[in-house]
Each structure stands twice: as C-alpha cells, then as structure tokens.
Amino acid sequence: MNLTNQKSPLNDIYALFESHLQEGFKLLKIKPISIESRIRHFNLQPLPNPCEELELEVEFPGAICIIHFGQSEIHTDLFFSLVRFERQDHRALFLGDYLAERNDKRKASLSFSDTEFTLEEGITRIVEVLVAIFNNELHPLLAGLTWITAEFDWEGYK
Amino acid sequence: MSAKRILPGTNDNVAVIGRNMDAVKPFADALGKQGIEVETFSGSKISKAANDAFKELSTRYGGKIPDDVLVNTKMFSENQAWVEGIMNKGGTVADIGNPFDAGKSVFYEMEKSIIFGGIK
Secondary structure, eight states, X not given: OOOOOOOOTTHHHHHHXXXXXXXXXXXXXXXXXXXXXXXXXXXXXXXXXXXXXXXXXXXXXXXXXXXEEEEOSSSTTEEEEEEEEXXXXXXXXXXXXXXXXXXXXXXXXXXXXXXXXXXXXXXXXXXXXXXXXXXXXXXXXXXXXXXXXXXXXXXXXX | OOOSEEEOOSSSOEEEEOSOHHHHHHHHHHHHHTTOOEEOXXXXXXXXXXXXXXXXXXXXXXXXXXXXXXXXXXXXXXXXXXXXXXXXXXXXXXXXXXXXXXXXXXXXHHHXXXXXXXXX
C-alpha cells in the first residue's frame, strides 16, 4: 500500500471530521498524547482504482489508535470510519470486531449514508459513539492496564 | 450440534467447516475440550494483510461485497490455500452444514467443492 499526503477534493470533509474528533477527544478520561493526520492513497485488491481515506494516528498511553475516515469509492453516498488499536507484541483490536462480538448495534453508527444524515449529523454520531466506547469500555486498554482481543467478524460472508 | 458429514483423514487433526462461523467456532471449541486437535479458518490462519484488506473492502461496499469480488480477495485465496493444505495433510474434515439456514457463501461453497467435490 502506498501512503502519500496529497491534497484531496474531500479536504473540507476530512477537516470537519478531524475537528469534531478533536473536540470529542477533549471529553476523554484517558487523553491522547498526540494526534497526527494524513491522507492515505492505496490500492485495494481486487478494486481496479486507488482508494483514499483520512488516517488519524492517535497515541494513547497504552495503545496507538488508528482511525480511518472516508467516502466509499463504490457507494459514493456512504461515509465510513474504521478504527483499530495497536500495541507492540499484541494482535490489533478492530473496533468493529469488538462491537460485533458483543452484538453491539453501535457498529452501524460507525458509517452513514448522506441520503439519511447530513455530513455534520453523521460525523457527530461517529464521534459520540467513539467517545462513549473509549470512556466507558476501552479506557483500561487506552491507559495500558489491559489488552482486549476479538474474533474476526465475518459479517455473514462465511 | 453434530457434524452433517465427515471426511475421514489419515491423522488426528480435525478441520471444522460450515456455513456460519458463529456455529463453527463453538463446535470446534467443544471438540477441542475433548482433547482433539482442531482448526478452523480463523485467528492466526488469516494474515494481517488479508484481514485489513477485507475490512477496508467490506466497509466500502457497505457490508455487502458482491460474490464476483469476494472470490478475488486475498481472504478468499488464503481460505482456499488453507483447505488445500488440510487436504494435502490428510486431515479429517467435519462439515457442520448450514445450521442457521443462511444464504449461499462463496467461501463455504469453495470449501465444500475442494473437500467433497461435486457431492452436495
């Protein structure tokens, strides 16, 4: 995968997401040490054209949280976020897997269609869900007190 | 729950397949508790690259990757390689079928095709 930091036509939307996230993260019990953002372009087989998303790398005391946000190249009304946690020598934890394993319906709130929500509403919803999960369930992981694993969520494909 | 059919192998390893991984896992766990060496296509059997790419792809398709795209994913080719490896090793395969009467899965269809050939 190629990681570049080029400008994008979606810059305004990325900026909206990033500013909402920065505001939301002020409410966290475990504060981030640093937040870095970049635009990521990469090839995703078997799709023929390159994909793009905003990537935020958020460093917490006990984990690095990688947050992707973008617009689907396939269903252009669809906006999504993908969140994973990493710590050296541990298997990455995907937030989607974590929620699916617990039958937590908030997984659906991590993406939205702009036919149902405005960008502002959809992004606000994503950030609210992230802040709630980070504060109420994952704060021990973010603080470095524990690690959590979750089974791969097959989403019904298998 | 019981296996719908079993392909006997030449060693003590048992691979468990089925239409729904939510059913495969507890079945495999139950066999494991009996001291049987069990494997499923999950966990460390899936590479990080396949895992990450599949999540990216599924997200972009809104959770509904079409079958013609699925069969060209790294996840599909790793699943295929896993089944072929089981067959080459002469492992026993337990197929739990489709306990939840779910729709067709190209992954499960591929597994059955390699293991049982044309027998449905």
